[in-house]
Amino acid sequence: MAGSPVQVTGTVLTTRRVDAYHALTVVAPGIADRFRPGHFVTVAVGGRDSSMLTRRAFTIHDVKPDYGGTVELVFGVRGAGTAWLADLRARDTLDMVGPLGRPFPLPRDPCTCVLVGDEHGAAPLFALGDALQQRGCRIDFVLGAPSADRVFGALRARRMGETTTLTTEDGSLGMRGKVTDVLPGVIADARADAVYACGPMDTLRGVTAVAVELGIPVQVAVEESMACGIGVCMTCVVPVIGDDGVTRMVRACTEGPVFRGERVRFDDVGTIPFDALGAPGGRHV
């Protein structure tokens, strides 16, 4: 759990372009203090009297102690909300709620971890990498995207990771293909003990399949469409198998976004599995 999130009116400190992405640093003290890798924030978009009612969710890329605490987000423009965010300038204000969600659990003892980021999914991996290294872990990165300009954080990964493997679907950077194509080799070479992954559902499904095949634990951060981010609207659900073996439709924003990969029924995302608790005509435990 996130502890208790706060709502702050943050002030934009800096904006910058990073290849295909925009990075936004916002002064948001209460949020930076409570941050753990994997947390996300939601922001209100469109200003006062906005016609956009749902909040937009973004992983926290980084926090710094400057000005009482800053939060950095990295995003690509997708629709009207992210286009509005991309137009923000220094000193503009931003309504932000966070930190939200279940962060990445960290291993108790030093071990070797592969961190997989597909597109903007790479954003939370550097703070995670720092935390893992502080615990004496070895980290290896696998970052991918459709094209070179959408691979996020390659330089930083090269500085931090024992190894860094890049993939692009068009072959413009690193290996041609997807992160899942190179993952088995990276895990084998590093003799990895665990995998952390963040990216689109399809990628997470593939990463989980690889980790399960090789018998190592995998933590995934899912991205499901969200309206509130705080657990009240029930729109962000994914089918997840609980400790009791029962599948439930659970909220990605509060029970997640980080789940054990093998617990998420990726093939059934976008459906209500017939054996889920409360499924139509299904089990009523």
Added chain:
Amino acid sequence: MTADLRTYLAHVELPNPVLTASGCGGTGRELAQFSDVHRLGAFVTRSITMAPRAGRPTPRMAETPSGLLNAVGLQGPGVEAFLERELPWLAERGARTVVSIGGGTVTEYTALARRLAGVDGITAVEINLSCPNVEDRGRVFARDGAAAAEVVASVRAATPYEVPVIAKLSPDVADVVAVARACVDGGADALAMINTPVGMSIDVDTMRPSLAAGTGGLSGPAVRPLAVRCVWQVHAALPGVPIIGMGGVSTGRDALELVLAGACAVAVGTALFHDPYACPRVLRELEELLQERGFDRLADAVGLAHRPAGAQPRKRTDLEESSL
């Protein structure tokens, strides 16, 4: 001088008129991270069903201009888990809890009312009549005065007399006043309106409906004029019946609009997704607006827009001081 914001649902007094809308405040715990649930006029639960329900597949929501389409499908843990895990927590926090119930048959609504009867910590029962009637080819109860009245009458009969029963109406009807009247004749102590009208959006990139369920309920400021119209019409026809107004309330001004149309309480739904502090903020703003307009009591503003053109705002005699 602060205005007297107390309001009444039948004989039950609420300290203030701002409630959460059913299905928009989670279990209460999520909002409690931001503000105390006992400071709400009342916390209205999502619609509780007899058995656990997994709800609809995702995508369950689509944003539309100043609106939100949702097809959550009453996901919830069922009444037993609700009574075990959710209601006691709300009671512990001192929240006044309105339990919303949903069912597919009159029998199911009645069974729910019986299960809730005598349970401590229930301030009122709200009947979500926008559920498909499985015995009438899925036509929602709220569209048919007779079916709605039948549900209301059987829930009223199964509920202890001191617990008010609220019928929640849909704007998707030819004559909302007729359904309202049928519910009141069936025994409803108060009415809530509006539930979400059914809407749809199509993603022109994928060229498919945006929601997995195809259609969904429209909420948010986009539906506020519908809510104002329904509250206005029902208050004009049934001025003595307490109305909980809702639909697109996100500021004190929006709340006051529904109050002037005839609502004695106001529920905040979709605005909570945008602003988790929406309820206390709407209350504060409403209080300021009432004071600016010289009202000592919320009750004096209820339905005030109905007064004949040119008439002065009425001042009611305070019953406590009168010799009656």
